[in-house]
Amino acid sequence: MDKNFQEEFTQIIKFKPPLYKQRHQFVKDLVEKYKPKKVADLGCADCSLLRMLKFCSCIEVLAGLDICANVMQENMHTLSPLPVDYLQPSERSLTVTLHHGSVAHKDPCMLGFDLVTCIELIEHLEEPELKKFPEVVFGFMAPSIVVISTPNSEFNPLLPGLMLYRHPDHKFEWNQAQFQSWALETARCYDYSVEFTGVGHPPEGMEKAGFCTQIGVFIRKYPRTGESVQSEKPTEAVYKTVFKAVYPSLKDEKYLQNAVISEVIFTAQIMKHRLMSKHQEYGDDPERKSKFQPSMDCFSDYLGKLVVEKNMEPFVSGNEVHIPLTTIFSFPKVNRLCGTFEKLCKLVAGKITLSSDGSAVIFNIEHE
């Protein structure tokens, strides 16, 4: 199902940005507005919508479902974490999963989602599937929000050279009244409210034709149901998982620890360097030493404002430079990573050379 780009070629003349991008942008705006944590895209095809959504920082679980495994498999690697995701793990956790299966079947892996998108999906469904679809999505999955988009057949006369449907695989294309009555009936049946909108404005004077793509946004009217209801639901898995990627995250202790250690050592080295360069300038004059202040002359205010209290100052003792952990903790980046000073101490213990009382990072400067 290469619906996205085919449309791009026929309609790029008419829509800017291309219509599929407008649909994706619509979903993205919705995500920005409602900040869902778990989002599923039904009929995800080449995964292009998922690829865009993975950059939305509110989303922690992203799932795709399609009836065609091949098209997902061809593109699934684009949903893998990037090298940089491993190098600089994000604060949020993110899991991306792709399932092979039909929207006419219920699978427990689709439970608990906040937003379910069905972009240009329903017109590909055969009659029996379309019949089961509302029960699966609204009855079983029952997310807070459902977005359904589908072609508006009233717009078709405006598309040059279009014979019957916009894609050979389309089983039907509805006009506005057809879509709206189906949607209203579905909403009523499953206790949702629905609002209609669309993307792809008609040309001037043809406003009656409506949007090229019609969209219904369904909002669940009742609050999230508790465990009791879910337990009644079938638990047998019918979808086949074809792809799963767990993104490195600072929520994972392993990555957090690595990040903290690296940041602590980095910060301590900057402080050491400054201390040493002051030393070289002034010699070992103790009078001057106390005048050490971290200089804030970076080309932007990177280290943030920090107040160096007397007992937090780094100092040289023999061949060792001591950088107190309290000082390091006052740096915004370290602070943000650890949250509490205790957490910092816990994470670096045994991983970084500390003074005997564990209060400072120690560098040996003998060989420098």
Place this chain on the structure above:
Amino acid sequence: GLQVSTGLQDMSLRDRGGRRRDFHDFGINTRQAMVHVQESKTGFSGKMIKLTTNHFRLTSRPQWALYQYHVAYSPEMEARRLRSALLFQHEEHIGKTHAFDGSILFLPKKLENKVTELLSRTRNGEDVKITVTLTNELPPTSPTCLQFYNIIFRRLLKMLNLQQIGRNYYNPSDPVSIPNHRLMVWLGFASSILQYEENIMLCADVSHKVLRGETVLDTMHSLHSQVGEERFRDACAKELIGLIVLTKYNNKTYRIDDIDWDNNPKGTFRKSDGSEMTFLEYYKKQYNIEISDWMQPVLISQMKRKRGNIEGSVALIPELCSLTGLTDKMRNDFSMMKDLAIHTRLPPEQRQREIGRLLNYIQKDDNVQKELRNWGLSFDYKSVSFTGRVVQGEKIFQSGNMFDYNPQFADWTRETRGVPLIRAVPVDSWLLIYTRRNYDVANTLLQSLFKVTPSMGIRMNKPNMIEVDDRTEAYLRVLQQRVTPDTNIVFCILSSSRKDKYDAIKKYLCIDCPVPSQCVLARTLSKPQTIMTVATKIALQMNCKMGGELWSVEIPLKQVMIVGIDCYHDTVSGRQSIAGFVASLNATLTRWFSRCVVQSRGQELVDGIKACLQTALRNWSKWNKCLPSRIIVYRDGVGDGQLNTLVNYEVPQFLDCLKSIGTDYSPRLTVIVVKKRVGARFFAEIGGGLRNPPPGTVVDTVVTRPEWYDFFIVSQTVKNGCVAPTHYNVVYDTSQLKPDHVQRLTYKLCHMYYNWSGIIRVPAPCQYAHKLAFLVGQSIHREPNLMLSDRLYYL
């Protein structure tokens, strides 16, 4: 069926569009022109040794062929994605296994008809006629097939969830982190599938990717805090330009070519549709990324290949880029390299085990196996074994003495200590320059030198001791005032490894006032327990710099001039390239003529090399009263995919140059391409385990290429990790020498590098050429004064 379009696009099987460099140097058949190696290119001397390697046979079904089809559309369809979508509406016809790049289709099976016509319909109802025509039936060994295997193999690595960085694939799930240096090491694989002597094989080697847990912006901040405002931009340029970065939002690598300090994330750029947008808006809109520092500069990366050969550049935001690889500064950081080596230097057994792991992944993964099966391909999961030869160790001669040494260690430092040198140059008049702080160090050094030099036969007078301030200008002033035409050598003790001081001294003494010089860090001389060893090494080095000779090996060839060439590519200052050119002057190969070519933009390096060869011949004839009857060129610094240029352009230039010497002069010429960075590794099966093969191991079968006259030599030893063989490819040879003799001579030359009393990885002239090019590229940036050219002043 998996579509390999991404790979196909990269490799470009067709000729049109941006052509990717052929890294494997396919289709350059140099052996066919050399009659004497048609039958056999193997040597015979030495003891047999059982070896295994990291090569694995690729096998295909009997009668296997790859079917190549041309796909045409009527009406013509431009977009590649549309073309493939229309074609694959007919999967029931063409099958699920296919590779298609938009015009060429590869299938593992033959379609019923030579020409198949298919009808597809676009979504605006337009009917498109697709004509699929069989153009080729490719046997497993055809060059196109080889490219195809490599594409399929990359596809398999991707299926194994390995991450592509640059040319290789890495496993991100189990990184080694080295927090002290903010480094992360990923283990991965470098692989290629090639036609070797008898089989098509996969060569798989372990590759380590050093990644840095910091963004370019972080690096800039720490540089800022280190060097201060004044030198900040220079420091950034020095540290960052030439490095490869990864971005936060896609899986591409970019090389930093420039830093645009006048731009920042608030700046705008033109999108492909012509509209303008700020970087801030773009990254927010496209990737939901908020750039936090709005004052940072913008990095520029030049795009080498682009459709229609238009060169373009990409702007990158430092905050969104992560650094990969090591900088020169890091490479010089001993403790960092030591920490890294623990993880990257795998001993033979472990290396082979890691490689086995990759093969195991391939064998165990269902999807990968299915894909291979569909194409009718499979691998031998056991690596190839064969026998190599260990040639006899070379004896070292020094002033009438002959030395045997333990060939296992490939080092004769101990054996030759305190023995007179072949030619010891007296040090009658010399300067010793030091700062006040290093007065004691200077004296200790002097006493030690006086102790070690007499036994070497070096006569050494008291130097002119000069104390200077620790400033570059102070050093230069002393040099200007005190260096006289009689000065044999200038000795400077430096208190820090500050490069500018070193550079200034070298520049002055190599260009303006050509006198050999020796710079040593005070720290090197400060340890009493090592001072005698250090002084011995320094005395030897000084002697070479003044034109002395240390030792020799037996060279059976007469009237031969050996040439070594290596290149240095300066990535920082104006992208200069420098070729070092070193040619022997005497029969014992103990004296060398050295020149270099500094290539400015748009100029070909080879023109300069031609001029070097001319002067080298002139000097050789001055020394030997005749012209050499044989010239053997060892050419290092030829990158992957550059062999074609070398064979078709550089070699003819050499011949041209020889012709220009005189009509009756026609020496025998041999040109050998030396390659240090090769994927092949050899392991000796000793006592049931795998060890590094001993120095002198020669491999000229099984893993060499049938279309080349090539061989491998393991000449050096390594303390940790796996020894890397050096690949020698004789691309031109009218010498009539037997392969065995060429191999032996090559190995002998690896004994002749005077800065190391042991065997090295490459023939000495290549290493000299490298040293020279490096000094010029790093410090001098101009061709040094020719007065120095008969000495190894750059050691």
